[in-house]
Amino acid sequence: MQPTPLNGSELAVMRAFGRLMVVMPKMLDADLQRTQRMSLSEYQTLRHLSETPGNVMRMSELAHRCDMSFSGMTRLVSKLESLGHLSRRRCESDGRGFDVQLTEAGFERLREAWPDHLESVRRRIFDHLGRLDLGDLAAALEGMNESGGQACHSAACDK
Amino acid sequence: MQPTPLNGSELAVMRAFGRLMVVMPKMLDADLQRTQRMSLSEYQTLRHLSETPGNVMRMSELAHRCDMSFSGMTRLVSKLESLGHLSRRRCESDGRGFDVQLTEAGFERLREAWPDHLESVRRRIFDHLGRLDLGDLAAALEGMNESGGQACHSAACDK
DNA sequence: AGTATTTCCTTGACGAAGCAAATTAATTCG
């Protein structure tokens, strides 16, 4: 009672994709760790902050964008705060929340790290796209990301 | 001194890809966990065993194929052994090594799990490929997997 | 106003997986 079997190419894609999911995050993380002594999640956190107006975001929003649980984000932010890359202060309009603000040092750290990260991404990903159309690929990847049904990790379900 | 900046589509691909690396493994794992009470790495381990002649493999070989460290594989195999999905016995030709053998029960478990996993992969991945050519995609993914420079996690460097 | 509910974040406990060191077996060398 197979739900429609796979043909040759599909099987190849499935295998390669399966492996990629395991290996690619490790490679990108290892590259960043090696060249910049920084983890991929730290990088992503700083990047998201840097891309928001004012470089300030609520914890929840940040966790959401980074696809992490609230608790995971609390821990990561604590670490980045101790490194001086960002600061956390109670939100004025809502005393329950916290505003996370990218510091100048954090911004500097990001500027310092991104060329290496970009090089890593280029070498590990872009250099292998071959004939694939970038627009089609972007659309496909975005579709996958939205395939929702939420893994139920990721922020939404920490509580 | 940017190492060649990204154009629009490239940026979109990079962002989507970055997110996918974080989210997709969680989604596939959560799907399998929900429908089959099994983790993705358990599944992959059983699958690799099932695809080898005789359904036997050395620990190191298995770790290598699953892109896990030796230690991680030792623990995973211990768990699967306690579940009766596989058995481990000293290798005859080399007393240092162990042969891991998929049991009939393990094989059955895999047969039971794969339709759900396939459905999950189909829904999360294949349903979003749009115009992408499967052959080109497979080639690209394989290229990325080989982008080597080993993350240095993954088996090779556990020691 | 006073209590109940909900929201936002933090903390505690835990599991998965990695690295480094330890273990035991095979091999190489003198």
Added chain:
DNA sequence: CGAATTAATTTGCTTCGTCAAGGAAATACT
């Protein structure tokens, strides 16, 4: 053959990130 070296796993310890529970502020209800 016995010591030194190399190989295949395992065990100890640490880190990352999740879930479950808790605390404090805001909101809703009476």
